[in-house]
Amino acid sequence: MSAEFEVRRRIDERGKITFAEFMDIALYWPDGGYYTGQEPVGAQGDFYTSPAVHPSFGALLGVQLFQIWKYLGQPSPFSVLELGAGNGLLCRDIISYASGLSEEFMASLRYICLERRTVCQIEFGTPVTSRVMAEGLPFKNLVGCVVSNEYLDAFPVHQLVMAGDVLKEVYVGLEGQNLVEITGELSDPGLVNRLNGLGLELAPWQTAEINLNLGNLAKDIAATLNHGFVLTIDYGRTAPDLYDAEQRHSGTLVTYHQHVQTDSPLELIGRQDITAQVDFTSVAQAGETAGLNTLGLVTQRQFLTNLNISSLQKRLKEHAMTPRQIQANRAGLTDLVRPGGLGDFKILIQSKNVGRPVLWGLKASPQAADLVDNLPVPLLTDNHISLPDGLFTESNTGFEASWPFTDQEPPEATGAAQTS
Numbered sequence: 501m502s503a504e505f506e507v508r509r510r511i512d513e514r515g516k517i518t519f520a521e522f523m524d525i526a527l528y529w530p531d532g533g534y535y536t537g538q539e540p541v542g543a544q545g546d547f548y549t550s551p552a553v554h555p556s557f558g559a560l561l562g563v564q565l566f567q568i569w570k571y572l573g574q575p576s577p578f579s580v581l582e583l584g585a586g587n588g589l590l591c592r593d594i595i596s597y598a599s600g601l602s603e604e605f606m607a608s609l610r611y612i613c614l615e616r617r618t619v620c621q622i623e624f625g626t627p628v629t630s631r632v633m634a635e636g637l638p639f640k641n642l643v644g645c646v647v648s649n650e651y652l653d654a655f656p657v658h659q660l661v662m663a664g665d666v667l668k669e670v671y672v673g674l675e676g677q678n679l680v681e682i683t684g685e686l687s688d689p690g691l692v693n694r695l696n697g698l699g700l701e702l703a704p705w706q707t708a709e710i711n712l713n714l715g716n717l718a719k720d721i722a723a724t725l726n727h728g729f730v731l732t733i734d735y736g737r738t739a740p741d742l743y744d745a746e747q748r749h750s751g752t753l754v755t756y757h758q759h760v761q762t763d764s765p766l767e768l769i770g771r772q773d774i775t776a777q778v779d780f781t782s783v784a785q786a787g788e789t790a791g792l793n794t795l796g797l798v799t800q801r802q803f804l805t806n807l808n809i810s811s812l813q814k815r816l817k818e819h820a821m822t823p824r825q826i827q828a829n830r831a832g833l834t835d836l837v838r839p840g841g842l843g844d845f846k847i848l849i850q851s852k853n854v855g856r857p858v859l860w861g862l863k864a865s866p867q868a869a870d871l872v873d874n875l876p877v878p879l880l881t882d883n884h885i886s887l888p889d890g891l892f893t894e895s896n897t898g899f900e901a902s903w904p905f906t907d908q909e910p911p912e913a914t915g916a917a918q919t920s
């Protein structure tokens with residue numbers, strides 16, 4: 501049975517299904533759900549993510565993990581659990597770079613890739629890596645770090661709309677043979693509780709998405725860690741910004757197919773990605789409730805800049821490469837911090853049972869600067885994408901002129917999260 505068949509079968513049975521249930525089937529139905537098909541990330545897929553853009557992303561995350569390992573007293577094993585690891589490229593880049601940081605760190609590292617989907621292009625050849633197929637978190641008492649990149653944005657969301665002055669939920673139903681969005685009573689009291697808890701009310705005809713899994717996920721992550729850190733990287737905003745009636749009146753749900761962004765989730769079922777921006781205020785609050793401290797929320801641009809990405813950019817020219825290769829590496833590195841794109845992604849850092857250290861990614865430090873200055877510059881491999889060859893033409897990148905980007909705005913603070 502295909503994903504679309506299953507959607508129609510459930511609607512025939514019950515009249516309508518919530519948008520969250522529809523999204524769960526469209527993305528994860530074992531027969532033909534989007535994430536059971538071909539690799540979605542990369543030039544041949546539908547979108548790209550930071551690990552695919554340049555290995556410096558993984559390398560600098562590895563530098564942050566190295567500081568965490570030292571801060572925790574150099575435990576062995578030092579577990580890194582990556583949620584929604586996808587094709588495993590981030591894992592590969594972190595491990596490749598970690599081997600140059602310290603042999604002892606490398607020997608202590610135990611990297612676990614957790615993934616719900618079965619299709620995976622990259623082989624996990626390294627002895628410190630294991631790959632676990634699971635939807636939940638089947639671990640307890642780890643010492644180390646839980647990491648994710650673009651994991652939360654792939655969770656099914658409920659959709660709400662303020663129909664005049666009555667809060668309604670968006671369902672998927674049938675009109676003749678056509679799948680259509682219809683509104684109905686709220687399916688779960690957690691939806692209105694979330695808005696009330698945030699002190700928010702939607703404006704007339706405003707649409708908003710809500711991920712109801714955040715509380716359970718935070719509990720699972722807290723139970724997974726004996727002590728350590730959680731690094732959550734994704735596109736999203738603090739709640740007042742995300743649910744701002746003027747800026748995002750229609751919500752943030754979008755679809756991706758072959759690198760084209762639309763907002764037609766009921767089409768191409770199982771053949772396009774469906775995703776919504778992450779409410780980082782609620783992620784931080786769910787974490788606090790589950791026993792995770794919020795250490796900070798920064799943009800990816802701030803995080804990578806604090807970890808001295810500029811040094812990698814400056815030293816690119818020391819390598820013997822063709823002008824084309826230099827351009828490709830420069831484009832990838834720059835794209836990681838580009839305003840309006842990946843640079844605006846957020847990194848939420850939480851901790852459990854470890855106090856409140858100042859992490860290098862949250863605050864620039866001479867130690868991080870020195871360390872990165874003395875490490876090799878990671879270079880694109882065949883597993884990464886080449887932006888000039890692929891998604892952008894050289895004429896529209898403007899990469900040279902705009903580097904380095906600096907943040908004009910003060911760091912953001914969530915209800916619970918603070919920026920160091």
Ligand SMILES: C[S@@+](CC[C@H](N)C(=O)[O-])C[C@H]1O[C@@H](n2cnc3c(N)ncnc32)[C@H](O)[C@@H]1O
Binds near residue numbers: 651
């Ligand atoms: C947008 S992709 C990002 C993949 C990868 N992290 C990257 O940055 O390229 C989201 C990934 O999360 C996985 N995922 C979603 N929900 C999951 C769950 N409950 N458990 C494990 N993996 C999950 C999906 O299968 C998918 O591979």
